[in-house]
Each structure stands twice: as C-alpha cells, then as structure tokens.
Amino acid sequence: MDLQVQLGRLALKNPVMVASGTFGYAREMAGMVELGRLGGIVPKTITRDPRAGNPPPRTVETTAGLLNSIGLDNDGLDAFLQNQFPFLASLDTAIIVSVAGKSYDDFVYLAERLGRVAGVAALELNVSCPNVSGGVDFGTDPSMCEKVVRGVRGVCDLPVLAKLTPNVTSVPAIAQAAADGGADAVALINTCLGMAVDWRRRRPRLGNVLGGLSGPAIKPIALRIVYQVAQAVDIPIVGIGGIASVDDCMEFLVAGASAIQVGTASFYRPSVTMEILDQLPEALRALGADSVSEVIGTLQHPAR
Amino acid sequence: MSCGCKPTYPDRTWHGAAEVIENTAVAEGTYRIRLVCPHLAAHAVPGQFVMLRLRSGDDPLLGRPLAMYEVVLNDAGEPWALDIVYLAIGKMTRCLAMVGSGEQIDVWGPLGNGFPAEPVDHLIMVGGGIGQTPFLALSQEALGRRAYGQADRRPGWAKRATLCYGARSERLLACVDDFCNAGVTVRLATDDGSTGHRGLVTDLIEPLVGESGGSCRIVSCGPEPMLKAVVEIARRLGVPCQASLETPMACGMGICFSCVTKIRDDAGGWDYRRTCIDGPVFDAEKIVFD
Ligand SMILES: Cc1cc2nc3c(=O)[nH]c(=O)nc-3n(C[C@H](O)[C@H](O)[C@H](O)COP(=O)(O)OP(=O)(O)OC[C@H]3O[C@@H](n4cnc5c(N)ncnc54)[C@H](O)[C@@H]3O)c2cc1C
Ligand SMILES: Cc1cc2nc3c(=O)[nH]c(=O)nc-3n(C[C@H](O)[C@H](O)[C@H](O)COP(=O)(O)O)c2cc1C
Ligand code: FES
Numbered sequence: 361m362d363l364q365v366q367l368g369r370l371a372l373k374n375p376v377m378v379a380s381g382t383f384g385y386a387r388e389m390a391g392m393v394e395l396g397r398l399g400g401i402v403p404k405t406i407t408r409d410p411r412a413g414n415p416p417p418r419t420v421e422t423t424a425g426l427l428n429s430i431g432l433d434n435d436g437l438d439a440f441l442q443n444q445f446p447f448l449a450s451l452d453t454a455i456i457v458s459v460a461g462k463s464y465d466d467f468v469y470l471a472e473r474l475g476r477v478a479g480v481a482a483l484e485l486n487v488s489c490p491n492v493s494g495g496v497d498f499g500t501d502p503s504m505c506e507k508v509v510r511g512v513r514g515v516c517d518l519p520v521l522a523k524l525t526p527n528v529t530s531v532p533a534i535a536q537a538a539a540d541g542g543a544d545a546v547a548l549i550n551t552c553l554g555m556a557v558d559w560r561r562r563r564p565r566l567g568n569v570l571g572g573l574s575g576p577a578i579k580p581i582a583l584r585i586v587y588q589v590a591q592a593v594d595i596p597i598v599g600i601g602g603i604a605s606v607d608d609c610m611e612f613l614v615a616g617a618s619a620i621q622v623g624t625a626s627f628y629r630p631s632v633t634m635e636i637l638d639q640l641p642e643a644l645r646a647l648g649a650d651s652v653s654e655v656i657g658t659l660q661h662p663a664r
Numbered sequence: 665m666s667c668g669c670k671p672t673y674p675d676r677t678w679h680g681a682a683e684v685i686e687n688t689a690v691a692e693g694t695y696r697i698r699l700v701c702p703h704l705a706a707h708a709v710p711g712q713f714v715m716l717r718l719r720s721g722d723d724p725l726l727g728r729p730l731a732m733y734e735v736v737l738n739d740a741g742e743p744w745a746l747d748i749v750y751l752a753i754g755k756m757t758r759c760l761a762m763v764g765s766g767e768q769i770d771v772w773g774p775l776g777n778g779f780p781a782e783p784v785d786h787l788i789m790v791g792g793g794i795g796q797t798p799f800l801a802l803s804q805e806a807l808g809r810r811a812y813g814q815a816d817r818r819p820g821w822a823k824r825a826t827l828c829y830g831a832r833s834e835r836l837l838a839c840v841d842d843f844c845n846a847g848v849t850v851r852l853a854t855d856d857g858s859t860g861h862r863g864l865v866t867d868l869i870e871p872l873v874g875e876s877g878g879s880c881r882i883v884s885c886g887p888e889p890m891l892k893a894v895v896e897i898a899r900r901l902g903v904p905c906q907a908s909l910e911t912p913m914a915c916g917m918g919i920c921f922s923c924v925t926k927i928r929d930d931a932g933g934w935d936y937r938r939t940c941i942d943g944p945v946f947d948a949e950k951i952v953f954d
Binding site: 381382383384387388389390391392404412413416417418419421423424425426428430433575576604624626627628629630631 | 671674676679723772911912914920921923941
C-alpha cells in the first residue's frame with residue numbers, strides 16, 4: 361500500500377500527522393507513541409518572543425468537545441530552537457514548525473530564521489488562533505492573508521502551509537488568498553470560537569471568557585469546510601477537526617483532504633494515531649485503492 | 665531532590681483497557697475502584713496519578729486524573745491491580761460510580777512525579793476533602809511496610825507518620841481504617857464537629873510539629889485554600905513542605921498546557937508550569953498562590 365502524500369513541495373511518508381498545540385513538543389509522547397511512524401509532527405505554535413499564555417482555567421469540557429483558551433503559551437523562538445528542536449530534528453518524520461505573529465514583520469522574521477535551520481521540513485502559519493487579541497487578524501482578511509504568505513515565501517524556501525480559522529463567513533475566499541500568496545497547502549480547521557457559562561455563579565467557565573472548540577463536536581463543520589475549499593481552490597488540503605479514528609480520517613480524505621492532523625483525540629486516546637496508521641491500509645483496500653492519493657477528493661455527488 | 669524543577673515525561677506509562685474487579689462505596693459519595701493493570705501497578709510510586717476514561721462514548725470526552733491509592737498484589741506477591749478512591753462529584757465520576765465489576769475502562773499511567781522518599785523522623789500528611797488519597801501508599805512506604813515502583817526508592821524512610829484528615833462531616837471521611845492499619849497516627853477534623861476536632865484540619869498541624877522532637881516534613885493535598893494555609897504554617901514553623909495540586913487536567917501527559925500553575929522561577933518571577941508533568945507535587949515555596 362502506497363501511503364505517501366504530497367502537499368505542494370512537501371512530501372510525507374503517510375497522511376497522518378499530529379496537530380499543533382495538541383501534542384506538546386512531541387518529547388512528552390515519546391513513551392506512548394512511535395513518533396517515527398507519524399507522517400508529520402506539528403509542534404505547539406511558537407512566537408518570536410515568549411508568551412505566558414492565558415490565566416487558568418484554560419480548558420473546559422463540553423458535550424463531545426473541548427473548549428480551550430491556552431493563549432499560545434510558549435517560550436519563544438530561541439528557547440524552542442535550543443530546548444525543543446534538537447529532539448524533534450532527531451525523529452524520522454517531517455517536522456512542520458507552526459509559527460504565529462502579531463504583525464507581518466513577526467511572521468517574516470520567524471520564517472527567515474527557521475528557513476536557515478536544518479531539519480525543518482515546512483512551516484505552518486497559524487493565522488487562525490482565536491485566543492490572541494491585539495494582533496492583526498491575518499486569518500480573516502483575504503488580502504492580509506495573501507500578503508503574509510507571500511512575505512514568508514519571499515524570505516525562505518520551505519514549503520508553507522496556511523492554517524485557517526473556521527470563524528469567517530467564507531473559508532474558500534481566505535484559502536484562495538493563501539494559494540495566491542504561494543501557500544503549498546491549507547490546513548483546515550483551527551478551533552471554532554465558543555464559550556461555556558456557569559449560570560449559578562453567573563460566570564464564564566474559561567479564564568479568558570471565549571475559547572476555541574475542538575474534538576468530535578466540530579468534525580461535521582471541519583468536513584464541510586474541507587469539502588467547500590476542495591471544490592473552490594486548487595491546492596492540497598490538510599484536514600483537521602475531531603479526527604479520532606480511521607473512519608474519520610477516511611471521511612476527510614474522500615471529502616478532499618490530502619492528509620490529516622489528529623488533535624484533541626490524542627488527549628483522551630494517547631495512541632490514536634498508531635491505531636489509524638494500523639488500520640488505514642485496510643480501509644483504503646475497502647475502496648479498492650492501492651494508494652492514498654487514489655481516494656483523495658473522490659466524493660460522489662448524489663444525482664439531483 | 666526538589667519537586668517541580670524538571671518534567672517527568674510519561675516514558676514508562678502503560679495505557680489500555682483495565683478490567684474492573686470491584687467498585688464499592690467507602691463513605692458518602694465516595695468509592696474505591698480496583699483495576700487490573702499489572703504493568704502500571706508495578707511502576708507507580710506514591711503521589712503519582714492515572715487518567716481514567718469511560719469506554720462508553722465521547723461524553724464525557726476526556727480522561728480524569730485520579731491519584732494512586734494503593735497497589736494490590738496477587739497471590740505470588742507481584743503488583744497486579746490498582747486501587748483508586750474517588751468522590752462522585754461531576755459528570756465523569758458519577759458515571760464511574762455506576763461501572764460494575766467485569767467491565768473495562770481506559771487507563772493511562774503512572775503519571776507525574778510523586779512524593780520524594782527522603783529520610784525524616786516524622787512525616788506529617790495533611791489531607792482535606794478527598795486529598796487523603798495519595799497518602800496511604802506514601803505511609804506504607806515511609807514506614808517500611810511496602811515498596812513501590814522499581815528499585816530506586818528505598819522504603820522505611822520515616823520513623824513516624826501522622827495523617828491530619830479533614831472533611832465537612834464524619835460521613836465523608838473515607839478509609840480511615842486503612843491508615844490506622846498501616847501504623848499511621850490519624851487526627852481528624854470536621855467542620856460540623858461530628859468527629860475529631862471541630863474546625864479546620866490545619867489547626868492540627870502546629871501542635872504536632874511542636875511535640876515531634878526530631879525532624880519533620882509536611883506533605884499536603886486538598887483544596888487550594890487549605891493548601892495555601894498549610895504552606896503558610898509550614899513556612900512560619902520552618903518545616904519543609906510539599907503540596908500535591910489537584911489542578912483540572914485534560915490530558916495528564918504534558919501535551920495540552922491546560923493544567924498550568926504559577927511556579928516561581930530562579931529569576932524571582934514566575935512561569936506557568938504544567939502540573940501534570942512538572943508536578944503534581946511541588947515544593948511549597950515554589951507555588952505562587954493567587
Ligand atoms: C493529580 C490529581 C489527583 C487527583 N486524585 C483524586 C482522587 O484520588 N480522588 C478524587 O476523588 N479526586 C481526585 N482528583 C480530582 C478529580 O480529578 C476530579 O474530581 C474529577 O476530575 C472530577 O471529574 P467529574 O467529571 O466527575 O467532574 P466535572 O463534571 O468535570 O466537574 C464537577 C465539578 O467539580 C469541579 N472540578 C472538576 N475537577 C476539579 C478539580 N480537579 N479540582 C477542583 N474542582 C474540580 C468542576 O469545576 C465542577 O464544578 C485528582 C485530581 C488531580 C489533578
Ligand atoms: C488545547 C489546544 C491547544 C491548541 N493549540 C494550538 C496552537 O498552538 N496552534 C494551532 O495552530 N492550533 C492549536 N490548536 C488547534 C488544533 O491544532 C486543531 O486545529 C483543532 O483543535 C481542531 O482539531 P481537533 O478537533 O482534532 O482537536 C489547539 C487545540 C487545542 C485543543
Ligand atoms: S493536563 Fe495536559 S498538559 Fe497537563
């Protein structure tokens with residue numbers, strides 16, 4: 361079975377990755393997951409300077425979902441390169457470094473620095489974090505999105521994935537802008553903005569009031585967006601949102617994703633990615649396919 | 665050794681489905697569940713915890729952190745099962761109370777750092793609410809009655825162990841006999857005075873330290889206001905102290921950054937640290953209480 365997939369200039373040995381912010385810096389999971397079997401790892405998003413993140417409580421469980429307002433808690437680029445990256449670079453899998461900036465200059469700075477680091481396979485631009493205010497919203501304005509992708513492409517040769525937010529009227533418009541800017545692929549979706557209320561205390565349950573919803577609860581939204589973007593835009597898609605089984609993975613592939621990322625599911629089924637990888641060949645065979653690429657975007661439309 | 669300085673990665677963690685052997689009420693709203701998981705039981709040390717998740721579906725979605733209460737040995741004297749004592753207070757723990765023997769639940773662990781096994785004359789344990797749970801195994805080890813984990817911890821590191829245990833009322837006090845049988849001196853406190861001292865469990869600490877004679881160490885687990893009071897008393901008396909935090913957790917393995925606590929750094933400030941892998945046990949003076 362041929363599990364290889366291609367995301368623009370980025371080749372992956374298989375389509376199963378882990379999503380940013382849901383797998384720490386991977387070292388944490390070395391005892392639980394055979395990291396080298398993963399198609400790719402996206403470590404927690406880094407910023408130019410350290411960020412403390414939001415006050416707790418940072419997560420609240422909702423029905424079949426999880427709300428989070430972590431707020432990009434990270435030690436900044438330099439600490440990442442010094443403390444986390446050497447381990448990541450030693451792994452036999454594609455390391456896709458996720459970056460976020462408050463400004464165009466931040467993104468360009470991060471890209472320029474990371475473009476010179478051996479062992480980085482690609483960049484994922486997190487233009488979609490719902491937990492950081494004060495910055496320019498590159499994920500909601502098509503022209504800003506195009507500009508930041510173009511700026512990053514201009515200063516580094518790494519493949520670039522643009523990770524987009526579902527919290528806009530039309531994701532295809534933003535995805536098209538990312539493609540126009542030169543993105544190799546789009547990653548869909550980041551979390552859906554939501555909230556939880558403790559009515560007895562008349563208080564929001566999250567320290568940051570609003571947060572991003574993830575987990576099985578958002579899978580139908582993610583599938584819909586992957587499908588819509590696949591219809592409209594001509595670059596590969598990485599599907600993300602509520603994936604917790606090989607069936608979920610196959611749904612995204614058929615709907616138009618070339619690869620997937622597992623997020624919240626790693627929290628409650630630590631080796632879920634290994635299960636998906638174990639079962640993927642058989643699921644592909646069930647469709648009569650000899651490779652992943654044969655099933656991507658093969659959704660049959662009902663006759664009207 | 666100091667606690668909360670470097671992460672304990674879940675490198676020796678087992679995860680899988682464990683069979684429930686029994687799940688019985690031990691006090692009002694409080695249950696003890698026994699899970700067959702030999703590998704986990706062989707590696708767990710006092711103060712570590714496990715994540716439990718129901719296999720019935722996606723609601724509740726996440727696992728819940730629960731302290732290791734005791735390791736149960738099989739007939740050959742090998743670690744075989746894990747006991748956990750829990751309060752049914754919310755969505756998951758209320759469902760857990762309905763699980764019957766023969767059913768399976770998902771478990772991963774052991775997780776976190778655990779308490780240090782450092783020699784001391786008098787180990788004073790302060791537990792409030794359901795915070796007594798990490799202390800049975802700790803007492804067994806301290807008094808040399810049991811060994812836990814691999815060979816790196818030497819049992820019998822304390823001459824005496826006292827548990828100060830507080831709850832709202834006598835009905836909620838769970839497993840007091842287990843501690844008595846382990847050779848622990850138990851001092852109780854209840855808010856309503858139904859048994860023991862009427863008032864706060866923290867009132868019991870100072871007299872104990874005063875009569876101790878030799879060296880003392882305080883370890884504490886329970887609600888944050890109690891921990892804060894314990895830490896203050898320990899500082900005033902100049903007694904070394906560690907606290908095990910019950911911060912809500914989404915993964916227990918260090919990958920979500922939801923369980924953070926303010927921990928003092930060397931530069932005199934603080935940083936949010938992950939309670940699951942940097943703790944749950946921290947040196948008291950490192951914790952910044954809000
Ligand atoms: C390391 C560690 C060890 C623990 N050991 C034990 C143990 O041995 N026995 C035991 O009974 N419990 C223990 N707990 C607490 C236990 O994890 C929670 O009681 C449990 O997660 C509640 O889940 P639930 O779905 O039943 O409640 P939920 O429906 O999630 O919550 C019910 C109510 O409890 C509150 N709540 C939930 N979790 C916590 C928490 N951690 N601290 C304070 N309030 C909370 C919620 O805000 C809500 O008001 C431990 C926690 C940690 C971090
Ligand atoms: C606790 C948590 C932290 C996250 N942190 C990040 C992050 O730092 N950067 C990012 O691009 N996405 C982050 N995400 C979003 C996930 O990568 C993913 O896009 C989203 O959760 C949907 O997938 P899921 O339903 O499989 O979790 C985070 C999600 C969660 C639950
Ligand atoms: S509970 Fe997820 S990092 Fe601690």
